Amino acid sequence: MRKFTYLVPKTLDEAISLYQSYGERAKYIAGGTDVLVKIKEGKLAPDYLISLKHIISQDRPFLNHETGELYVGAFVTHRMIETSPLVQAHYPILYDAVKNIGSVQIRNVATIGGNLVNAVPSADGAIPLITLDGKANIYGAKGQRSVDLLRFFLGPGQCDLERGEILTEVVVPRLLPRTGSAYIKHGRREAMELPMLGVGVLLSLEADMETCAKAGISLGVAAPTPIRALQAEKHLVGKTINEETLAEAGKIAGEESKVRDSIRGVAWYRREMVAVLVTRMGMKALERASRNAEVGMGNK
Amino acid sequence: MSREIAFVFNGNKMNMAIEDHWTLLHLIREELGYTGTKEGCGSGECGACTVIVDGNAVNSCLYLAAEIDGKELMTIEGLASPDGTLHPIQKAFVENGGIQCGFCSPGMIISAKALLDENPNANEEEIKEAIAGNLCRCTGYVQIVDSIKSVSGHEAQEPHVVAFRSEEGDRGD
CATH class of the missing domain: 3.10.20.30 (Beta-grasp domain)
Structure with missing residues (x-):
């Protein structure tokens, strides 16, 4: 592999000051499962790699019990999210997504922040966090700022990071009571494959356990960036959630999407599948919301 | 540097x-x-x-x-004993025909070791997930899965029982 100097800062400020010193010749690296492949392929040729892996921060997702917010640090590996009992119990949409990313070997190393800043249309990690109304916390020379994760993605391979800025964490606001959520990666095989389509659905129910109080529907590989199907969400609010209303929402979501023909699938098929998968994930979210309510877990 | x-x-x-x-x-x-x-x-x-x-x-x-x-x-x-005695996972691959050309075998066996160290009672689904990132171009996957199953406590306790698929195992399809 091409020669480079590997720098291992312990704090964000140190990382940023290293980046300022080396500028264009430097590249941030966390897990490295994408950066090292790009260096090997000659697509990147940094003289300095600034590791974000040793910055002292939380190494697993955690809940702020006062605010009910979930914090997912950018340098947390996919495997840490996958094996988190907190995520499995309360954020199954996130679990559904991370467990099928790459392989165990990749998930043990690759970070969620790396998945997000790559900003590929198919980023499995992004869809659930967008569905959950996640906010991206970003740190740079000018200090900290926060953007809606949905707005963080600007185009294929492009995200809202100024030069030298670092995505530090994603914060998910408190879930409403009686919430269920689910994600599906649709493709030809489960492991080691990018999705042809990614669909995430979140439903919060009224006390009657059937009327929709809030809906979140997000689509991956359905546009140049991950998107929320806002019209489809609006269609569900106030309605009784069942297979029919979900199918209607799915059809609207398919129309809202900007699917196109690509090597992994053709547009008309993707549009049809948006409708099918929104319905399926909606039913699954409904079931999960009901189950949570039964065992009294709620979503505190 | x-x-x-x-x-x-x-x-x-x-x-x-x-x-x-x-x-x-x-x-x-x-x-x-x-x-x-x-x-x-x-x-x-x-x-x-x-x-x-x-x-x-x-x-x-x-x-x-x-x-x-x-x-x-x-x-x-690092798996075999210093005297050359094979590790039980290695033995299982030999006994079950889990090795053809042998190129993928070290990676397969190491993935199996990491899985069984963490979860000694891994079921078939968990085994397949653990080796999803290991390709075998001889396509001897059935024998490889059999090899790992034979040393998993799950197999020893409940032979021929298909594990109940909990929510974690649910593919959502």
Whole structure:
């Protein structure tokens, strides 16, 4: 592999000051499962790699019990999210997504922040966090700022990071009571494959356990960036959630999407599948919301 | 740039000087001379280079040697006893025909080791998930899964029972 100097800062400020010193010749690296492949392929040729892996921060997702917010640090590996009992119990949409990313070997190393800043249309990690109304916390020379994760993605391979800025964490606001959520990666095989389509659905129910109080529907590989199907969400609010209303929402979501023909699938098929998968994930979210309510877990 | 690192290699403490741009795979094969770990694709797709770092299976082709500092590394050479007695997983691969050309075997066996160390009672679904990142181009997957099943406590306790698929196992289809 091409020669480079590997720098291992312990704090964000140190990382940023290293980046300022080396500028264009430097590249941030966390897990490295994408950066090292790009260096090997000659697509990147940094003289300095600034590791974000040793910055002292939380190494697993955690809940702020006062605010009910979930914090997912950018340098947390996919495997840490996958094996988190907190995520499995309360954020199954996130679990559904991370467990099928790459392989165990990749998930043990690759970070969620790396998945997000790559900003590929198919980023499995992004869809659930967008569905959950996640906010991206970003740190740079000018200090900290926060953007809606949905707005963080600007185009294929492009995200809202100024030069030298670092995505530090994603914060998910408190879930409403009686919430269920689910994600599906649709493709030809489960492991080691990018999705042809990614669909995430979140439903919060009224006390009657059937009327929709809030809906979140997000689509991956359905546009140049991950998107929320806002019209489809609006269609569900106030309605009784069942297979029919979900199918209607799915059809609207398919129309809202900007699917196109690509090597992994053709547009008309993707549009049809948006409708099918929104319905399926909606039913699954409904079931999960009901189950949570039964065992009294709620979503505190 | 070069740097000094210290790590545990198959149970032995090591100190050595490495170059920043070396991958762990390069360190193992070219510098230490242990060629059991294979290079297949070099980009984290095939799993032939799988090793265990602090209990976790990782692709050594995408792992910087500098990152092994202070950690514990196990390669396929670390499985058998010093007297040459094979590890039970290795024996199972021999007995069940889990090896054809042998190129994927070190990675497969290491992935199986990482799984069973964490979950000694892994069921078939969990085994398949653990080796999803290990490609076998002889396509001997059935025998490979059988080999791993034969040393999993799950198989010993409940032969021929298809595990109940909990929510975690649910593919949502």
